[in-house]
Amino acid sequence: MSGTFVGMPAFPKAAHEAVGNTTLRANLRHATHTIRDKRAKAVAELDDWALLREAGKQIKDHTLRHLDTYLVQLEETVTAAGGTVHWATDADEANRIVTHLVKETGECEVVKVKSMATQEIGLNEALEEAGIAAYETDLAELIVQLGHDRPSHILVPAIHRNRGEIRDIFTKEMGEWGRPAPEGLTDTPAELAEAARLHLREKFLRAKVGISGANFMVAETGTLVVVESEGNGRMCLTLPETLISVVGIEKIVPTWRDLEIFLQTLPRSSTAERMNPYTSMWTGTTDTDGPRAFHLVLIDNGRTDTLADEVGRQALRCIRCSACLNVCPVYERAGGHAYGSVYPGPIGAILSPQLRGTTSEIDASLPYASSLCGACYEVCPVAIDIPEVLVHLREKVADQGGPGHRLERAAIKAAGWILDHPGALAAGERVASRTRKLHPKKLPGPGAGQWTNSRDLPQMPAEPFRDWWKKNRT
Amino acid sequence: MSSPTPPSSRERILARVREALTDAPETPEPTRDYLPTHTIDDAATVLDLLHENLADYRAFVHRVADDELPSFIGTLLAENGVRTVAVPPGLSARWLAASEVEQLLDEGAPGGAVLTPYDLDAIDAVVTSCALAIAETGTIVLDGGPGQGRRALTLVPDLHICVVRTRDQVVASVPQSLPRLDPGRPLTWISGPSATSDIELDRVEGVHGPRTLHVVLLCP
Known part of the structure; x- marks a missing residue:
């Protein structure tokens, strides 16, 4: 483009x-x-x-x-x-x-x-x-x-x-x-x-x-x-x-x-x-x-680049009706200019990064310009599964790397280890439950702190679910 | 030694398409389970629906008996203060026989009379027939056949009177309309007067095309 x-x-x-x-x-x-x-x-x-x-x-x-x-x-x-x-x-x-x-x-x-x-x-x-x-x-x-x-x-x-x-x-x-x-x-x-x-x-x-x-x-x-x-x-x-x-x-x-x-x-x-x-x-x-x-x-x-992507090629079915823009909660609040392309809204979020590639900052960010609520897919007259393509493009962008994605990959890797080790998971859950009175309402630090500026952290239950299940159901 | 000619853009695009599709699975023949029409097969019902849908998009709709058509058109033109009318080739002279207006024929063909865009802009109205009408969408289709003229004729003047022969020109649905139309002819599908949704996505009638559309349903 x-x-x-x-x-x-x-x-x-x-x-x-x-x-x-x-x-x-x-x-x-x-x-x-x-x-x-x-x-x-x-x-x-x-x-x-x-x-x-x-x-x-x-x-x-x-x-x-x-x-x-x-x-x-x-x-x-x-x-x-x-x-x-x-x-x-x-x-x-x-x-x-x-x-x-x-x-x-x-x-x-x-x-x-x-x-x-x-x-x-x-x-x-x-x-x-x-x-x-x-x-x-x-x-x-x-x-x-x-x-x-x-x-x-x-x-x-x-x-x-x-x-x-x-x-x-x-x-x-x-x-x-x-x-x-x-x-x-x-x-x-x-x-x-x-x-x-x-x-x-x-x-x-x-x-x-x-x-x-x-x-x-x-x-x-x-x-x-x-x-x-x-x-x-x-x-x-x-x-x-x-x-x-x-x-x-x-x-x-x-x-x-x-x-x-x-x-x-x-x-x-x-x-x-x-x-x-x-x-x-x-x-x-x-x-x-x-x-x-x-x-x-x-x-x-x-x-033709878009056509070569087996998941992404469905974006080429688009008949430019714009129904997906009109139902999108993100488009409604952010407006079309934020998408940085002549194709705004959900269809733009999957079309622009495919037509232009994901090397620029704006194009790499577009697959994330969605809550994946799926309203766009519902109204699409040619049934483009926009959420599916968004997730697919997120994978591609994540594979490119970049600071945010390195952190995310490290976190996923750590989570993977914990879920593979049930003993460590149970121990961690119990510690979290017992210390719950001490948990802050907001997360510390610049990145995490911003996230909780407008949200409260979920409340920790008194005991882990798996302990509760053992006590009450077995 | 001459160097080989670089591939043209045409060849490059076609090659890229083929390369992109190398592993693409074969697609089944499209299924066409949708309905050929949404309306019961009854001429009166279909005509009522056409009437209703045309009116819903702000066309003025009239049902007129064949022998009353000349006087009806004469009155309609007079009521709208029309002094000049563009006349397409092949329009029945009888239709305008009772109209006291200046008639300007546009033969469209070289050697014949051709109205320029500026001529058309100075003309008050145009009277035409049509190729067919679609009830479910409230649409009239013009194909440049007898009594319809070039596309510019029904575009530049501000008032368009279109006569639909209800006996054989009305179909119920879009799927019923296409087999009856010749894609080799320039086609104009008209559903109500010119309109726009560009201001706050609210529909407003009347921008560049004729701002007033009268559809005369000619009943036998």
Whole structure:
């Protein structure tokens, strides 16, 4: 992955700062609780939800198992339909390809549909360096871009902003980029949406190049699918003369029919709707409708590394619905920025360290950014066992070593010896019980002391359980 | 002596995929035990459900008899203060026969009339047919067929009137819809007017696409 978030502190530090921000906590709590209840209701409408979930999981697993075959098939079908396919091993290569394609058109600005893949590779920054202005057109992305901010949620990147903050950003910044916000803009969501409509309309109408991602690519037909709400996606996919779609290699489904599953599970999981307002499907180019040139840039950027890990590869099933973020107690309190990646929340905690490796402090800390409560797994529409992958990645990080992990390994080793020596264990337990009046409520020392600043130590029983059992039950 | 050409990125990615999967177990054929529909197979029930779900996402839904369609559209356009309407190729002339509006034809094809994005932006409304409608999700699907036009036509004007032939264009579910659609055509699935959940995850109607969507259920 690119260096978009270079220099991020490890999760615990970033999260510590975030939980101290009461506005952020309130914004996140409000938003995640609202969507949580709605999602549960939308899912409950389908009494075959569990079967749809299982089928989605199996189709994604099957696709990943034969990814080479389906990639080649997709290349054939897209090409046959008039598109051009490009392959990029990493972020730099993808950025070079896209920059070159835009330059070939002679244009110096592009309109963009919200896309995780282009954020992941830092495309906007690369285009800016090449003198090309990239305008984000999704409302939340616009809020983030105008606010010189970073995204904090997969679906709603500006979830950390409330309506008052959004009003202030629009009023202050829109004029710098184009049409200013209307006079006397209030913070009602309808007025804010109207301001975005007016601001972006001129950009859509003059746009010659559009850049998108895709939710699905159908290998059998060469069809790309973009699922959205606002119509900004349709604008970018339809009005420009050139369309460039940057998509991760794992976004394939084998057949047209497979969409019948994901078009039921994705909208209900992400925005809690029976169906999102707009879904666009296109296959290559069409003579009389839409862009005359279509380029598909397939990116690896760490995905084949992830695919090689037999436990971790299930993360590639992700359809980016963000349901796991909305139910996560850690995300709700820490917010998306603490994860130091464009992929925050539980899915980010397993995806980022796999795509980027665990050498940086932030990536090594991400597998620990969870209480392993399992709510994420419950709601995942493709049944990614996020806790399983988290534990697996913790093992990997622990194997790398580091001060904390050396201490932990020493402690586990000592515990192992004691549990293997019942006599020593019994003696220790009895000593602990007899001296229990002398035990402090807090642990001494810097590390342990901090742990008990907000917790009490458990009370020691009057006698060890095994002694009590012997006396009373045998 | 020429040096061997380094492998292309395509070859490198495909090789890495194959290497990653060396020991991966074979996956079974996906099971499709889920339901083909969640609705009983009864035309009136399916139509009621479509009506209800379209309205739930803030589309205005009308049931109109075929012989009343021209006057109904005329009244609807007048009530909304519409002066100009974009007309896709193949739209039945009868549908707009009772409308007192300026009609701007977009043939889309080279040599024919093509409305620019700026033209479309200045047009008040668009009237179209559709390819099909899905009851369970409250969705209409356009495929650019007769009476539907290019995708831009139903995107830029702020008001969209879409006529659904209930006799043969309504299906109950998403699984029933896909076999009837041609992936080779550009498809637009529309479920209510443009909306966003981007402000505090609360749904607000009306951003970039048409802010008003009227769906006319044409009853025989």
